[in-house]
Amino acid sequence: MPENRYARPARLKAVHLSGPTTGDPEQSCExxxxxxxxxxxxxxYVLADILPTVPEIRDRYGVPEEDVHLAIRELRRAELLQLHDEYEDTYFLDPGPGSGRPAGGPPDDLAVRVRKLEALYRDLAARVEAIEPPPPPSA
Known part of the structure; x- marks a missing residue:
């Protein structure tokens, strides 16, 4: 049975990736x-931070989409990235077992915990908006 996923909400904020430091497309993917x-x-970046869309990454790093997909697959194999259950083509960072901290273990400082909660709040707000769009502005 195919999964039904929602379009990625525009309000879902992604992490800022710095982009390539060289003009070499092969090195850009690495x-x-x-x-x-x-x-x-x-x-x-912390647990639940959202990765930019594939076209945004492609434009930022100047590499073909297939190379972006290869990088995503590598990050998923390393258990650093997970596919979002609700939104199409949306990945979130998941520094799980391969990250050096115990799986499911709490982050060890307040700033990290706050960023995680903010990311979860943004995700929840985007889900609510997808279900109940805001009313149109009154004239």
Whole structure:
């Protein structure tokens, strides 16, 4: 049975990726993976942060979409990225078992916990808006 997924809400904010440091498309794809790994290691990104869309990553790094998909597959194999259950082509960061912290273990500082809660709030607000769009502005 095919899964029904909603279109990704515009309000769902993605992490900012720094982009390539070289003009070489082959290195740009590797840099994408390295930027995600480094961002997780240095806690610029935390559990439940949303990855930009594939076209946004393609434009930012100047690589073909198939290379972006290869990078996504590599990050998923490393258990650093998960496909979102509700939204089409939406991935969230999941520094799980391969991240050096216990799976399901709490983040060890308040700032990380706050960012996680903010990301969950944004996701919940986007879901509610998808179900109940805001009323039109009154004239």
């Amino acid at each position: 840099e994408l993976v390295d930027h995600i790994r480094d961002g997780l290691a240095k806690r610029r």
